Amino acid sequence: MKSPRCSRKGHGIRKQKSLKQARDEDGNLVYYEDTHRTIDDVWRLPYIMPADKKQKLDFDTQKPETLLERVILSSTKPNALVLDVFGGSGTTAAVAEKLGRRWITTDMGKAACMIMRKRLIDQDAKPFLFQHIGDYQVEQMRSTMGSRFRIGDLAEIVLGLYGTLPLPAEENPNKNMGRLQGSKTLVLADSPNKMTGLATLRRAIEIRDNLMGGWDKVVILGWNFSPTIGHDIEALGQGDSLEVLVIPPDLLDRLKKKGKKLKPDEVRFSSLQYLKLGNIKRKATSDKESLTVALDNYVLLSPDALNLDEKNKSKLEQVVNDDPLALIEYWSVDPDYDGEVFRSVWQDYRGNTENDDDPYHVVTTAQLTGLPKKEGKRRVCVRVVDVFGFEAEATIEVA
Structure with a gap:
């Protein structure tokens, strides 16, 4: 049912009318018919359904993808560059990627950057550069x-x-x-x-x-x-x-x-925290190669350096002693590292159950198959991010 038309100057009823949304003087949502191609005065914003586990990331300021789709489609063309300097959960970048737009997103929070990176990897985004900058x-x-x-x-x-x-x-x-x-x-x-x-x-x-x-x-x-x-x-x-x-x-x-x-x-x-690699195996066939990369140990900086209360420090120390690899939030492998640009070919993160059925641990061994055959040594680089946002890296040459 249509509500009474809102009084607006310059908007008469003509042919090819469209229904617009606005607010009346009491703040109530009303509709009026208009022939002008203008954006509604009011948008009824969508929201993320609590049961939508695929989109819901439990990030306080997360916006629904349908909202960003509307914004990006109405203001850009394919291959345009979209910038979001308060990236948060990464909705803008994720939607821009899906809609064929280029994007740049930033955030001062390490947690936000980790969430954005995982989100883009999870939706099979094209390769992107992740950098730390700022003062x-x-x-x-x-x-x-x-x-x-x-x-x-x-x-x-x-x-x-x-x-x-x-x-x-x-x-x-x-x-x-x-x-x-x-x-x-x-x-x-x-x-x-x-x-x-x-x-x-x-x-x-x-x-x-x-x-x-x-x-x-x-x-x-x-x-x-x-x-x-x-x-x-x-x-x-x-x-x-x-x-x-x-x-x-x-x-x-x-x-x-x-x-x-x-x-x-x-x-x-x-x-400092640091990473130790385990066995690295390289196997070649007629035109392809496979690579197995294992994590051996992850040593976190002292819990005393973290802003934790005594109870949580004690729990963290127990994890550090019993299961240090459980502190890894995300890790990735570049099988042909050039020493300058890290190009991730394989990655895993907590919550990803495609590589195993454990949502609270990353897998500790990466299996890379179908790599182009290469003469001589491979320079393999592994990067990890722990649950506190600290990063570590290990590089090894494999004959």
């Missing part, structure tokens, strides 16, 4: 300390919480180095606006060997790490004279709450 710690400190904040200020705070003594100003113009009292240990706080990787390690070793006559050891405190950091540390072969520790992810939140009242004994700087 989250810097922006957060600016909001806490004001516009006069400088990177060196944060480094100075971090070094103080680690318990270092300052170096002479002429040797430490950036205020990012200190020393441990009673030893010849140099401590370097890396910048929060870049990834701690091989270049940082080499620079730290050079400083250790040359600054102020040299030091026995250098400790690097980092915020963000390249996926290859574990492999890079091992390859440099520095032993105990080089150590890399993680600045607690919740440190800025705690500084915002406590400020200068935060004491060094309240902050734990923990070791």
Whole structure:
């Protein structure tokens, strides 16, 4: 049944009339007939049915796909570029992919990025690039300390919480180095606006060997790490004279709450997480190859570095000891890694029951078949993301 027509200027009743939606002066939904090709004043938004397990991701701000279909179809043409800078659960990217549009989506939350990536993989999206960019710690400190904040200020705070003594100003113009009292240990706080990787390690070793006559050891405190950091540390072969520790992810939140009242004994700087691979088998036929890649172990950074209460820390420690691979949320394999761009050919994630019937674990062995035959060694790269959003990587050459 049609409701009374809403009074609108410039809309008479003509031939080829269409029904439009609007609100009357009391806010009630009404309909009127119109010949103009305009968008309705009111859209009755669809919603995700609770029983729709395929679409429902339990993400607070998730939008229904039918809504994004309407928006994208009404405003773009095939192969257009769609941008969503608040990606959330990834509905915009997922729908754009289905409708033949190119897309870019971003989000500051690691959980959101993981959900988006899994969602796109699950719908067999074309290959896409996943990158970490941004200066989250810097922006957060600016909001806490004001516009006069400088990177060196944060480094100075971090070094103080680690318990270092300052170096002479002429040797430490950036205020990012200190020393441990009673030893010849140099401590370097890396910048929060870049990834701690091989270049940082080499620079730290050079400083250790040359600054102020040299030091026995250098400790690097980092915020963000390249996926290859574990492999890079091992390859440099520095032993105990080089150590890399993680600045607690919740440190800025705690500084915002406590400020200068935060004491060094309240902050734990923990070791890096890393991945160990198991057996890697390569088998060739006349024109194709198969590859078997197994996970052996995953070592998480200390639970003390995570923002958990004591009860949950205890539970996490038990999982770390009994079933460390259960911490892996997602992992993927590039069988021909070029050292620059990671191209995932195989992947599995928690909740995916196509590879096994266990929704709470990933499979620990990947079977890649039908690979193009290749002469010489294969450089195989494996990347994992754990349930906390931390990433690790392992690379191996297979004859």
